[in-house]
Amino acid sequence: xxxxxxxxxxxxxxxxxxxxxxxxxxxxxxxxxxxxxxxxxxxxxxxxxxxxxxxxxxxxxxxxxxxxxxxxxxxxxxxxxxxxxxxxxxxxxxxxxxxxxxxxxxxxxxxxxxxxxxxxxxxxxxxxxxxxxxxxx
Numbered sequence: 001x002x003x004x005x006x007x008x009x010x011x012x013x014x015x016x017x018x019x020x021x022x023x024x025x026x027x028x029x030x031x032x033x034x035x036x037x038x039x040x041x042x043x044x045x046x047x048x049x050x051x052x053x054x055x056x057x058x059x060x061x062x063x064x065x066x067x068x069x070x071x072x073x074x075x076x077x078x079x080x081x082x083x084x085x086x087x088x089x090x091x092x093x094x095x096x097x098x099x100x101x102x103x104x105x106x107x108x109x110x111x112x113x114x115x116x117x118x119x120x121x122x123x124x125x126x127x128x129x130x131x132x133x134x135x136x137x
Contacts, residue, residue, distance in 0.1 A: 005020070015045065018041065018045060019038055019041045019042060019045070022037040022038075022040075022041050023035075023037045023038045023041070025037070032096060044065060048061050048065075086108065086112065089108045089111060089112065090104055090105065090108045092108075093105075093107035093108040093111070102130070103130060106130055106131075106132050107120070109132055110132055110134070113132075113134045114134070
């Protein structure tokens with residue numbers, strides 16, 4: 001949806017592109033998280049403008065965002081819980097597909113088939129049924 005938004009005003013369009021990029025990357029990398037990325041991106045832009053207007057140098061703002069990212073990444077790494085069973089994997093998949101049990105089973109099966117470091121690609125199809133096709137390259 002966001003990729004289709006364009007503005008006539010070049011500044012507005014630039015701001016929209018700054019928000020669209022992380023949303024797109026979230027969708028490509030994780031298949032989800034576009035709303036979260038959009039909200040975080042909007043907040044970062046608003047706060048960056050606020051501090052810039054207060055006289056903070058843009059490089060200082062950028063470096064501060066980088067430091068904050070490292071802190072958040074560290075906290076997430078420390079608090080992450082490994083998925084160790086098929087039932088935990090299914091529960092996680094269920095959340096990812098909005099509690100659709102059939103789709104959750106497909107996602108869990110795909111992850112089990114590809115392994116811990118595998119890649120699962122979900123593509124839009126032309127049939128009415130979801131299906132799992134496993135290809136190893």
